[in-house]
Amino acid sequence: MKKVYDVVQAKEIPDREKPKWLNIGTAFEKEGNITGIKIDVLPIPDNKGEIWLRLFEQKKKQDNNDNSEPL
Numbered sequence: 001m002k003k004v005y006d007v008v009q010a011k012e013i014p015d016r017e018k019p020k021w022l023n024i025g026t027a028f029e030k031e032g033n034i035t036g037i038k039i040d041v042l043p044i045p046d047n048k049g050e051i052w053l054r055l056f057e058q059k060k061k062q063d064n065n066d067n068s069e070p071l
Contacts, residue, residue, distance in 0.1 A: 002028065002029065002030050003028075003029040003030075003057060003058075004026060004027070004028055004029075004057075004058045005026065005027040005028075005029065005055040005056060005057055005058060006023050006025075006026065006027075006055070006056045006057075006058050007023070007024055007025035007026060007027050007037060007039065007053055007054075007055060008021045008022060008023050008024065008053065008054050008055075008056055009021070009022050009024050009043050009044070009051070009052070009053055009054075010022075010052070010054075012046075021054075021056075024039060024040060024041050024043055024053070025037060025038050025039040025040050025041075026038045026040075026058075027055050034055075
């Protein structure tokens with residue numbers, strides 16, 4: 001089964017306890033292996049010069065034809 005992940009980077013915001021997660025690309029998994037990563041923007045290094053990215057499994061996109069509230 002093929003899975004799709006959001007590639008995200010945490011952005012620290014002053015006076016905020018938790019970071020904001022910025023979606024910067026997409027990763028693709030097939031048969032348990034990441035087979036490709038598409039980056040839409042360049043990640044920015046933190047104050048240590050490091051770049052940390054995480055993969056979050058994509059949630060199904062909402063169908064706009066129903067009457068439910070937006071996510």
